[in-house]
Amino acid sequence: MHYTEYDTRLAAYAVVTDDEGRVLLALWNEGSRRQWTLPGGGLELHERAEDGAVREVLEESGYHVEIDELLGVDSYVFPAERRSVPTDRPMKAFRVLYRAHVTGGELTHERDGSTDEAAWFHVSEVAGLDRVSVVDVGLRMAGLALR
Structure with a gap:
């Protein structure tokens, strides 16, 4: 399919971990x-x-x-019927993934956004969560194996 026949989305994500072996995740609601x-x-x-x-x-x-650090770049194709907005065009998502660490702030849930909760999970708990594919991609790139 020619690039003029589909949409493209560039996004950036962070694999944020702490000293207790936990990873920060957000609950996507869209x-x-x-x-x-x-x-x-x-x-x-x-x-x-x-x-x-x-x-x-x-x-x-x-x-x-x-x-x-930059962990890597991943791409994923969303068929038109799986997109969160009504359209007949598929979308190719390019996902840039970074490793990051907390420097300040406090855990606060987003309001009126695409997520509505954030939480820390031990990496060993992630395999049991209902999650989107970028979680597995990011953890794999960061060398954090799911058990």
Whole structure:
């Protein structure tokens, strides 16, 4: 399919961990069911990917973070019927993933956004959660195996 026949979305996400072996996740509320995701989301037009990841973590969790490293870039194709907005166009999502750590703030749930809860989970708990694919991608890139 030619690139003019589908939509593209660039997003940035952060794998935020703590000293207790936990990872920060946000509860995404825009799909057909609520699922856990890495904090992150779509970039604004003139925003650098790193800045978008930092902004999204703050909006979705209340934490200020600092980027440690680029983990990688992943892509995923959403068929038109699985998109959260009615359309006949599929979408290719490019997801830039970073490792980050908390530098301040406190856990706060997002209001009127695409997520409505944030929480810390031990990596060993993540396999049992209803989650979107970017969680597994990010944890794999960060070297954190799901059990």
